[in-house]
Amino acid sequence: MTNTTTPSSTDSFAPDTGVLRTMRKLHLPQKLRNRELALLLFACVINSVAIVLVQLGATGAVDLDLVYLGAGLSALVIGLHVCLRYVAPKADPLLLPTATVLNGLGIAMIYRIDLAKGLVGWSAASTRQITWSAVAIIAAIVVILVIRNYRVLFRYTYVFGALAFVLLLLPLVPGIGREVSGARVWISLGGLGSFQPGEIAKIALAVFFAGYLVRTRDSLSMVGKKFLGIRFPRLRDLGPILVVWALSMLIIVFQHDMGTALLYFGLFTVMLYIATGRLSWILIGFALFGGGAFFAAQTLTYVQGRFQNWLDAFSPQVYDASGGSYQLVQGIFGLAQGGLIGTGLGQGRPQLTPLSQSDYIIASLGEELGLAGLFAILGLYLLFVSRGIRIGFAGQDDFGKLFAIGLAFTVALQVFIMVGGVTRVIPLTGLTTPFLAAGGSSLVANWIIVALLLRVSDSIKTGPASEVSA
Amino acid sequence: MNRELKRVSIVVLAMFAALFLSTTVIQVAQADALRLDPRNTRALYDSYDTERGPILAGGTVIAQSVPTGDQYAFQRQYPQGELYAPVTGYFSPTQGSAGIEQYMNDYLSGTSNTQFLDTINRIVAGQAPKGAAVEVTIDPVVQQAAFDALGDRQGGVVAIEPATGRILAMVSTPTYDPNVLASHDSKAVIDAYKTLESDDLKPLSNRATSGDMNPPGSSFKIIVAAAALASGDYTPESEFPNPVSLQLPGSSSEVFNWTRAACGPGETVTLREAIRQSCNVPMAELAIQLGDDAIREQAEKFGFNSEISVPFPAGKSIYPSKLDDAQTGLTGFGQYEVRATPLQMAMTSAAIGNDGDLMAPTLIDRVTGRNLEVLSSFEPEVMTETLNEESCVALTEMMINSVSDGQSNGARIEGVDVAGKTGTAQNGTGEPYSLWFTGFAPADNPEVAVAVVVENDGNLGHHSSGNIVAAPIAKKVIEAVLNK
Numbered sequence: 001m002t003n004t005t006t007p008s009s010t011d012s013f014a015p016d017t018g019v020l021r022t023m024r025k026l027h028l029p030q031k032l033r034n035r036e037l038a039l040l041l042f043a044c045v046i047n048s049v050a051i052v053l054v055q056l057g058a059t060g061a062v063d064l065d066l067v068y069l070g071a072g073l074s075a076l077v078i079g080l081h082v083c084l085r086y087v088a089p090k091a092d093p094l095l096l097p098t099a100t101v102l103n104g105l106g107i108a109m110i111y112r113i114d115l116a117k118g119l120v121g122w123s124a125a126s127t128r129q130i131t132w133s134a135v136a137i138i139a140a141i142v143v144i145l146v147i148r149n150y151r152v153l154f155r156y157t158y159v160f161g162a163l164a165f166v167l168l169l170l171p172l173v174p175g176i177g178r179e180v181s182g183a184r185v186w187i188s189l190g191g192l193g194s195f196q197p198g199e200i201a202k203i204a205l206a207v208f209f210a211g212y213l214v215r216t217r218d219s220l221s222m223v224g225k226k227f228l229g230i231r232f233p234r235l236r237d238l239g240p241i242l243v244v245w246a247l248s249m250l251i252i253v254f255q256h257d258m259g260t261a262l263l264y265f266g267l268f269t270v271m272l273y274i275a276t277g278r279l280s281w282i283l284i285g286f287a288l289f290g291g292g293a294f295f296a297a298q299t300l301t302y303v304q305g306r307f308q309n310w311l312d313a314f315s316p317q318v319y320d321a322s323g324g325s326y327q328l329v330q331g332i333f334g335l336a337q338g339g340l341i342g343t344g345l346g347q348g349r350p351q352l353t354p355l356s357q358s359d360y361i362i363a364s365l366g367e368e369l370g371l372a373g374l375f376a377i378l379g380l381y382l383l384f385v386s387r388g389i390r391i392g393f394a395g396q397d398d399f400g401k402l403f404a405i406g407l408a409f410t411v412a413l414q415v416f417i418m419v420g421g422v423t424r425v426i427p428l429t430g431l432t433t434p435f436l437a438a439g440g441s442s443l444v445a446n447w448i449i450v451a452l453l454l455r456v457s458d459s460i461k462t463g464p465a466s467e468v469s470a
Numbered sequence: 471m472n473r474e475l476k477r478v479s480i481v482v483l484a485m486f487a488a489l490f491l492s493t494t495v496i497q498v499a500q501a502d503a504l505r506l507d508p509r510n511t512r513a514l515y516d517s518y519d520t521e522r523g524p525i526l527a528g529g530t531v532i533a534q535s536v537p538t539g540d541q542y543a544f545q546r547q548y549p550q551g552e553l554y555a556p557v558t559g560y561f562s563p564t565q566g567s568a569g570i571e572q573y574m575n576d577y578l579s580g581t582s583n584t585q586f587l588d589t590i591n592r593i594v595a596g597q598a599p600k601g602a603a604v605e606v607t608i609d610p611v612v613q614q615a616a617f618d619a620l621g622d623r624q625g626g627v628v629a630i631e632p633a634t635g636r637i638l639a640m641v642s643t644p645t646y647d648p649n650v651l652a653s654h655d656s657k658a659v660i661d662a663y664k665t666l667e668s669d670d671l672k673p674l675s676n677r678a679t680s681g682d683m684n685p686p687g688s689s690f691k692i693i694v695a696a697a698a699l700a701s702g703d704y705t706p707e708s709e710f711p712n713p714v715s716l717q718l719p720g721s722s723s724e725v726f727n728w729t730r731a732a733c734g735p736g737e738t739v740t741l742r743e744a745i746r747q748s749c750n751v752p753m754a755e756l757a758i759q760l761g762d763d764a765i766r767e768q769a770e771k772f773g774f775n776s777e778i779s780v781p782f783p784a785g786k787s788i789y790p791s792k793l794d795d796a797q798t799g800l801t802g803f804g805q806y807e808v809r810a811t812p813l814q815m816a817m818t819s820a821a822i823g824n825d826g827d828l829m830a831p832t833l834i835d836r837v838t839g840r841n842l843e844v845l846s847s848f849e850p851e852v853m854t855e856t857l858n859e860e861s862c863v864a865l866t867e868m869m870i871n872s873v874s875d876g877q878s879n880g881a882r883i884e885g886v887d888v889a890g891k892t893g894t895a896q897n898g899t900g901e902p903y904s905l906w907f908t909g910f911a912p913a914d915n916p917e918v919a920v921a922v923v924v925e926n927d928g929n930l931g932h933h934s935s936g937n938i939v940a941a942p943i944a945k946k947v948i949e950a951v952l953n954k
Contacts (some may be wrong), residue, residue, distance in 0.1 A: 331504075340498060425488050
């Protein structure tokens, strides 16, 4: 170190070409991560502003306690971001900020309804939602740190299949299973509240479907007879879809949960189609589920009721009936009240709608943020899903592609089932609106999906910044 | 695999497109209809939160909202409720509304289209919602005078500014206190409403603009006279046979003058004399000569047989259709099935006093927003040209005679020409009379046209008459206007 006193510009770089090389190598990922950080900070600002606006709108004063809690969550997502810099520097930069905004808007709206109902402390859904958000983000951090290479999941395909099966059946086990508003999809965690294992099961199922289909797709796609220009599978290859179909029907019959059944079955059918490239699977899937749903609508009164509430929501008999369309119509009234620009955060009456923090969170948001706000939220979902699909396009191996698509599609399908249910596109069924709705299991599952998508996207060689032609 | 992915992406896009569409349909296309759904309690709660605009009469607050701590946020108050009830009506957050409260609700609640920009500004500025102020045309002095003059009688008074149609007074007695119907205790409101509704004196009915319609009796003679003058075949000096009684054609009924004598000493009597002495026989003769179509045409020009809103709807005054000669004869002095409201008779006088131009009557002067910006203001508007000027002058002269030196002298005011006509209408054998006066003053340049009806004989039995009971009330109303 002779020239420390008079450093020249050329000398200072000369001795350390190794660092330069590393920096060049890291240049692209750093740019991605910096972009992510900027968006993430913006997302945290949006969330804090939303909470303050809720307070000003509903009470006229600012209560900093919740802002501090929000700041804690911000710290956690930034922690996740820092982890990504080390273990997944090339991961997609838009997924994390998108999930953060959705999660934050959900908390703001749940908090807003707590304020209207005068709920504070642990009885307030917002407190629990913040706690669960923390748990969920930590879970995502753990997943991203532990699973350094998603291909290990491929190895455990059948383990995940069995896990999904067990998780799904847990609520039916006497003693730990619990029934909430007619659906038996919960397990009791003692003092910690309850958990919906089906939410975690959907991730296990995505792993299982992807692994299974990659292994068996040749036999599922190559063999079979052609009919009307479409190649139909052999009878014995119908096995897997029949099994998933039977599982879905069991969920409908025993757990009274049409939404979950539709989600699993839709997920499997789409993954099957992508893996095999055979349209016939879609047709068979539609026929099976349509037939099952039709049969259920004829025989199961709760399914019947759902269809009636959907088709004839505004008729006085259906509206006044027990388990009738009252909730649905109240949600629609809320949306109508919001109109184009909304009543403003904290200034509407979303609490008039039953389940306004969970099933009808989208109606609550639509009331206070208006159509403009709903378009923004749907836009965020679309962005999230499209990033997932993009990872599928650019994926390096079939398992990764299929897995990423499966994860992205569960989010898309869940949004469609919930928002479509609230706005009467389809009959309403009890799923959760990803990231927004109050509920711990759903948050944990969706944040794990974020982590897994990040992990898969990191392995894409060309990097998400440059387009990969399909 | 990527080909399938592309197709799935399109399906995902289509799913989201369906959601964009469905939210747009609900939040934009169907939003207005959904807000009007009676099961939608949000609109109702919104109306509680709004500080409803006040109703003002010449600077006097006659209805206002004051903050309360309860769920409805504001309590509607009527400082002189009984006096102004026929104008304001009432507003209950749960049990409906009436009067100006009902018909100007869009403005008062801040939901009218003209307040849309204000609503946006309010949301941006974070201000509390507030409705617009409605200023009515009522003159508190005239209103009070009419109310005091009616006293404990059962009836109605309307005073109109002839040149503009502005309603200066609208009184109906017995009245009610709208404060009891604005209570936030729904049960108390329902009980109070039931009590008022079952009251034989019908305090909820607005006798000034509707109520149980009364036959106008002799006050209708000015309309028959107007029809005669308008035909061009008659003048005030036209003569009619003057018998003690008239056998109606095709009928066994006989018509008498109220004196049960001939109308003056002569063989014949002029139209002028018939009006001055309020004789029935010559007016029946005139009516039969004119025919019911001519009379109906003239009556409809003054507003009979049509809906009038001020802005709440007034009862339709009636000149019946398809009359035979006997029935037409009876309508010559406002009997048979002719029915009128004080509003209608005041409009008639106002039109005659305004050279035949009938101005559309209204209670609304101005509507002002939160920053005193004028959202809507009243413009005088000619509703109908009822009668030519020449006929108006002749008719006015006859009406002046009737007050200064005739059967309507109860309305005479020293130093002022009052043009007017009384009426004492029968409601059937044994039934009490409906007592009327309508007119305007000063006759050459009228500042006010007034109509008074007193039901139930004015509590005096069958010795009463329009001149004894109704004319002095009208006189006090006219004095209240002129003394200002």
